[in-house]
Amino acid sequence: MQLKKFEDLVEEANGIIASQVPLAVPRVSGILKFYELQAKFGGLSEHHGIYWILRAQLGTLDKLKVLLPEDRLPSSVEILAGCRNIFENLVWLKLFLIDQSWGLFFYGQFLQAHRQDLEGSIQKFKVEAELFEAFSAEDAAIFNDLVLEFPLIKESTSEDQIYFTKELSRRKRELDIRARRTFALFAEAATINGYSFQAHLLRTKHIPRLKEQLELIVRRIDRFKQEVGTKV
Known part of the structure; x- marks a missing residue:
């Protein structure tokens, strides 16, 4: 054959x-x-x-x-x-x-898996928010460090000013590349929106939304336990 x-x-x-x-x-x-x-x-x-x-x-x-x-x-x-x-x-x-009672067991496992996924996502988003806040501080330090290197930038030559601008862009670009290489879901968005603002979005929008979903799942698990009378 x-x-x-x-x-x-x-x-x-x-x-x-x-x-x-x-x-x-x-x-x-x-x-x-x-x-x-x-x-x-x-x-x-x-x-x-x-x-x-x-x-x-x-x-x-x-x-x-x-x-x-x-x-x-x-x-x-x-x-x-x-x-x-x-x-x-x-x-x-x-x-x-x-x-057919395996159907109930399946639902119980589904609820627990969903709960664990949400808890994991919340923790990951918190870590990402902390990461972007660190990148934001590093991003601000880039300019400050360059100013220290060029304390008389206003009195410097045009070549020095061009170098200052190019070096600033280069260091920021390296930071963006390093951010994109991290295992962060919102890394690309952070390089566009700004690290501080992306951290703000995670803490005030994405994480609260996941917490609301988690509370709903927890209530469903509790109701399921009460109605079915079994451990999930």
């Missing part, structure tokens, strides 16, 4: 996804809508296994849509990540078939 080429396998996988996912999504969505209406008008809690099984299935179908790039061949890393993702989803689906 002749083995299929890598390109042919990718094309076949994309073809299956393109043909089957659009059919499966409305089917699962329809069943989910039925249970949502049943819960709403029947006074039932959404915390039952089948509800979260259907939500998990929709999530799996959404992931399949972006599993492989459509405009190019996937890299080896993308293939491995996709296979790992599919395997994890298959394990969950098998557990759902064994017992």
